[in-house]
Amino acid sequence: MFHPKVLEHDKEEKGSWAKEFAKVQKKFLGEKPFEASTGSGIPLKPLYTPEDVKHILYEEIGLPGSFPFTRGNYPMGYQFMPWANQPVIGCGTPEETRKRMDYLREQGMTGYFGNTFYNLVYDLATHGGFDPTDRAAEGRVGECGMSVYSIPTMEILFKDIPLDRTNVIHITMNQTLPIFSIYLAYAEMRGYRPDQLRGNTMNWYHTYNVVSGLATFPPEICDRLAAELIWFCSKNMPRWNTTNLFGYGLEEAGANAYQEIAVIVSAGMSISRRCMELGLEPDEFLPRFGFQIAQGNDFFEEIAKIRALRKIWAKTNRDRFGAKSPQSMQVRIHTHASGASLAAQQPLVNLIRTTLQALGAALSGVQAMEIPGYDEALAIPSEESARLALRIQQVIAEETNITKVTDPLGGSYYMEWLTAELERTAMELIENIEERGGFIKAWGSGYIRSIVEESARKWKEEVDSGKRVVIGVNKYRMEEEKKPSLYKINPETAEVQIERDKEYKRNRAPGLMNEALKDLERSLVRFRNGDNDHSVIPMMIEAARRGATNGELMWVMKESLGWLSSATVAPC
Amino acid sequence: MDQKTIRILLTKAEQDCHDRGVRYTATKLREAGYEVIYTNFLYPEEIVNTAVQEDVDVVGLSSSTLGHMPVLRHVMQGLGQEGRDDIEVIVGGIVPDDDRAALADLGIRGIFGPGSTAEELIAYIDHCTTDGDRP
Numbered sequence: 001m002f003h004p005k006v007l008e009h010d011k012e013e014k015g016s017w018a019k020e021f022a023k024v025q026k027k028f029l030g031e032k033p034f035e036a037s038t039g040s041g042i043p044l045k046p047l048y049t050p051e052d053v054k055h056i057l058y059e060e061i062g063l064p065g066s067f068p069f070t071r072g073n074y075p076m077g078y079q080f081m082p083w084a085n086q087p088v089i090g091c092g093t094p095e096e097t098r099k100r101m102d103y104l105r106e107q108g109m110t111g112y113f114g115n116t117f118y119n120l121v122y123d124l125a126t127h128g129g130f131d132p133t134d135r136a137a138e139g140r141v142g143e144c145g146m147s148v149y150s151i152p153t154m155e156i157l158f159k160d161i162p163l164d165r166t167n168v169i170h171i172t173m174n175q176t177l178p179i180f181s182i183y184l185a186y187a188e189m190r191g192y193r194p195d196q197l198r199g200n201t202m203n204w205y206h207t208y209n210v211v212s213g214l215a216t217f218p219p220e221i222c223d224r225l226a227a228e229l230i231w232f233c234s235k236n237m238p239r240w241n242t243t244n245l246f247g248y249g250l251e252e253a254g255a256n257a258y259q260e261i262a263v264i265v266s267a268g269m270s271i272s273r274r275c276m277e278l279g280l281e282p283d284e285f286l287p288r289f290g291f292q293i294a295q296g297n298d299f300f301e302e303i304a305k306i307r308a309l310r311k312i313w314a315k316t317n318r319d320r321f322g323a324k325s326p327q328s329m330q331v332r333i334h335t336h337a338s339g340a341s342l343a344a345q346q347p348l349v350n351l352i353r354t355t356l357q358a359l360g361a362a363l364s365g366v367q368a369m370e371i372p373g374y375d376e377a378l379a380i381p382s383e384e385s386a387r388l389a390l391r392i393q394q395v396i397a398e399e400t401n402i403t404k405v406t407d408p409l410g411g412s413y414y415m416e417w418l419t420a421e422l423e424r425t426a427m428e429l430i431e432n433i434e435e436r437g438g439f440i441k442a443w444g445s446g447y448i449r450s451i452v453e454e455s456a457r458k459w460k461e462e463v464d465s466g467k468r469v470v471i472g473v474n475k476y477r478m479e480e481e482k483k484p485s486l487y488k489i490n491p492e493t494a495e496v497q498i499e500r501d502k503e504y505k506r507n508r509a510p511g512l513m514n515e516a517l518k519d520l521e522r523s524l525v526r527f528r529n530g531d532n533d534h535s536v537i538p539m540m541i542e543a544a545r546r547g548a549t550n551g552e553l554m555w556v557m558k559e560s561l562g563w564l565s566s567a568t569v570a571p572c
Numbered sequence: 573m574d575q576k577t578i579r580i581l582l583t584k585a586e587q588d589c590h591d592r593g594v595r596y597t598a599t600k601l602r603e604a605g606y607e608v609i610y611t612n613f614l615y616p617e618e619i620v621n622t623a624v625q626e627d628v629d630v631v632g633l634s635s636s637t638l639g640h641m642p643v644l645r646h647v648m649q650g651l652g653q654e655g656r657d658d659i660e661v662i663v664g665g666i667v668p669d670d671d672r673a674a675l676a677d678l679g680i681r682g683i684f685g686p687g688s689t690a691e692e693l694i695a696y697i698d699h700c701t702t703d704g705d706r707p
Binding site: 143144 | 585586587588589590591592595596599612614615637638639640641642643666668669685686687689690
């Protein structure tokens with residue numbers, strides 16, 4: 001990348017620099033070497049110069065909007081439109097959640113082209129497949145998300161919101177298809193066709209299992225379910241972003257920077273292969289894949305991680321899958337600033353952490369951001385902490401002037417070297433997972449869990465020993481002066497939702513719905529046995545139209561497809 | 573002194589999706605010489621049944637997303653009905669300060685929140701599994 005004269009000059013100059021540095025080093029370290037590394041353990045030198053990047057071809061860096069998209073997906077950065085504000089919203093009853101949606105919108109939460117993005121998370125009971133009246137939902141109704149599980153609860157949530165001009169992101173775990181079906185049935189009631197709807201499904205079934213070792217469908221079935229939704233959308237919903245590759249969850253479970261991108265790319269490849277088995281062309285489904293990626297504390301490594309991910313995904317899809325359209329190669333990234341980096345001690349300090357993470361994400365050129373509230377190590381965000389989290393994005397976008405120049409760190413010796421290192425280390429792990437038979441097999445054998453857990457352990461031991469500083473936890477500790485006032489869901493939430501659920505089910509005509517559930521069950525059994533006539537989703541939508549709830553649809557899925565769990569029991 | 577190995581049941585609700593802390597805890601306790609059983613549960617009675625069947629000394633509930641109060645009420649009641657209120661029940665994860673009084677009323681004093689170390693937990697377990705000496 002450099003003229004030989006430049007490299008020669010660099011070498012000469014560096015000789016005298018090294019002498020000066022060594023003098024200072026000796027004062028501080030004596031004879032000991034200077035030792036430093038990134039969060040994921042990549043060794044660092046105290047300075048980077050042309051010599052460190054001479055092996056990198058200019059084409060590997062290129063321009064924004066050109067393959068391999070190291071410097072960004074598009075020719076423009078944030079000059080005309082900043083990233084989309086996409087805070088996670090979901091608390092208590094649908095009314096309470098709607099209040100928070102309206103509040104953040106009033107405070108300036110904005111998506112692309114002035115549209116609003118609602119990034120909605122369902123409650124623990126709904127994730128597990130339990131309606132509020134189910135005994136397994138006790139203590140979990142409206143907790144960590146919204147108690148929305150049926151057409152009437154969606155009606156409260158979305159009343160009067162124009163669904164064709166709003167991006168609705170449904171944060172689900174195993175209940176992606178039931179919630180998607182209920183949403184489509186609800187939208188139809190409002191007069192919207194599927195092809196008018198825009199938004200996002202998670203469509204990633206490994207959150208529970210890879211991230212937290214909990215219940216799920218059998219692993220092979222998981223990817224086939226994901227491919228089924230993609231197949232349906234490729235035929236019916238051109239504006240719907242089907243799949244959210246959830247690297248963030250891996251980071252939260254302990255994965256380091258290169259592990260996060262390597263494992264999630266492997267997971268994406270696994271779903272792509274399933275889609276191709278269904279006869280879809282890469283350019284039919286890849287443009288609707290997105291990534292949710294953590295932005296953690298190691299400032300430069302986390303930026304390099306995003307740049308490396310763009311390269312890896314572009315090369316993988318062009319070279320392994322034969323994608324031709326640039327949209328199939330571009331990584332649309334929704335940043336989730338790292339919840340795992342937040343501390344319960346001195347919680348206001350978390351505002352500083354998340355500000356730096358949001359700045360890092362902006363310097364990496366991501367498409368959307370969720371910034372956690374400063375109180376998220378303690379509870380779900382209060383109105384105040386949610387507003388401040390939005391303000392972080394607004395200050396960076398509107399006050400710092402960083403939005404005027406695309407990929408401002410591009411060409412930095414350090415950044416380009418580090419990006420290449422992240423690509424190299426991640427590619428090694430991707431090949432390793434491929435040799436183990438791909439993501440699903442590597443998961444089944446426990447390999448993925450083991451590397452993530454080892455990384456989590458290393459982190460915790462470094463914190464406990466003080467090697468890794470976490471302010472307020474192992475350094476600069478203090479007696480807390482005053483506790484923040486934490487958000488608590490209304491104590492009547494469960495009662496209200498249980499009463500609602502009872503009333504809804506009492507007044508429903510069950511005959512037609514039960515018939516539809518039977519049809520769905522037969523379709524799911526055929527699907528499980530490899531006889532896929534693509535009837536699962538249409539039949540699930542039909543059951544939802546006739547009033548079936550998330551709990552009822554999930555129950556049929558668990559029964560028909562198999563469920564890996566400590567307990568599988570009938571809804572009560 | 574001939575001592576039986578202390579058996580610990582660590583458990584977490586099937587719907588409670590952050591197990592980084594409890595898995596780390598399980599590893600550290602195993603390394604410290606305890607026998608550790610790890611389960612996910614859907615209903616509180618599963619915890620009681622496993623604790624009784626496996627004859628554990630300690631039950632540790634991991635809770636990262638709230639919902640632990642009703643579970644712990646059922647567990648304490650269930651262990652009492654089984655005549656096993658000698659089993660020490662502790663809780664780790666995100667436990668709001670507001671729950672402390674209610675937990676104390678249930679007889680639960682071992683609460684290990686953010687910033688707790690494995691050493692503190694081990695010291696607590698050793699202390700309360702020594703005969704007749706409960707903090």
